[in-house]
Amino acid sequence: MKNIDDLVDSASDLAQRGLSKGEIADELNVSRETASWLVERSGTGTEPDTSDDGGPHDIHVDWSAVGRDSNRLYHAGAAMADLLSKKGDDVDLTIGIEKAGAPLATTVARELETDLGTYAPTKHQWDDDESETSDGSFSRNFAQIRDRDCYVVDDTITSGKTMGETIDAIHEQGGNPVACVVLADKRGVGDIRGVPVYSLLQVIRVGSDGDS
Numbered sequence: 259m260k261n262i263d264d265l266v267d268s269a270s271d272l273a274q275r276g277l278s279k280g281e282i283a284d285e286l287n288v289s290r291e292t293a294s295w296l297v298e299r300s301g302t303g304t305e306p307d308t309s310d311d312g313g314p315h316d317i318h319v320d321w322s323a324v325g326r327d328s329n330r331l332y333h334a335g336a337a338m339a340d341l342l343s344k345k346g347d348d349v350d351l352t353i354g355i356e357k358a359g360a361p362l363a364t365t366v367a368r369e370l371e372t373d374l375g376t377y378a379p380t381k382h383q384w385d386d387d388e389s390e391t392s393d394g395s396f397s398r399n400f401a402q403i404r405d406r407d408c409y410v411v412d413d414t415i416t417s418g419k420t421m422g423e424t425i426d427a428i429h430e431q432g433g434n435p436v437a438c439v440v441l442a443d444k445r446g447v448g449d450i451r452g453v454p455v456y457s458l459l460q461v462i463r464v465g466s467d468g469d470s
């Protein structure tokens with residue numbers, strides 16, 4: 259994905275294939291607000307965006323150069339693992355947030371020699387009417403929480419909603435999230451629900467609208 263026109267074209271294509279705004283946001287790794295804006299800008303949506311504020315305040319993080327190459331993915335995961343090292347004495351479990359967080363968590367877990375679990379958040383069931391049709395869940399194919407300390411891994415934080423939901427779900431299973439790590443934190447949070455967040459990249463908006 260090279261520029262905004264590519265994103266607009268992709269959003270248009272996905273909308274024409276019948277995907278909801280939530281699904282388009284998931285596919286393009288942008289916020290739902292941005293997905294709506296992209297669809298409207300493409301002319302596929304019913305109501306064109308008439309505001310002249312330059313679009314939503316979101317940043318698209320394309321890390322496919324890392325994600326499509328297992329060697330690069332391994333090294334990125336090793337760097338994330340390094341951020342987590344010494345953040346917990348007895349952590350033997352790493353939870354990856356599906357989908358994109360799962361391969362990263364695999365490399366982090368290997369590097370830190372922990373078990374591997376995955377969590378599928380509720381967002382994947384979003385429809386355009388914002389209804390949630392089922393709860394998030396931990397995959398039975400991987401390690402279970404079993405009251406353990408754990409790390410949480412994802413690719414990006416945009417609003418922090420997904421990471422917050424995952425932390426809550428781990429607590430509900432009796433687990434104790436010790437630290438979170440992501441490739442890019444678009445919100446610049448120090449912690450979520452009191453759990454420290456580490457990121458390889460922090461995206462900081464500079465300008466008069468930076469705190470919007």
Ligand SMILES: O=P(O)(O)OC[C@H]1O[C@H](OP(=O)(O)OP(=O)(O)O)[C@H](O)[C@@H]1O
Nearest residue numbers: 284287356357358415416417418419420
């Ligand atoms: O902080 P938030 O606003 O909750 O957004 C961050 C989430 O959005 C992305 O998931 P997405 O569903 O777009 O992609 P994925 O399913 O491929 O991981 C990303 O992987 C995070 O899980």
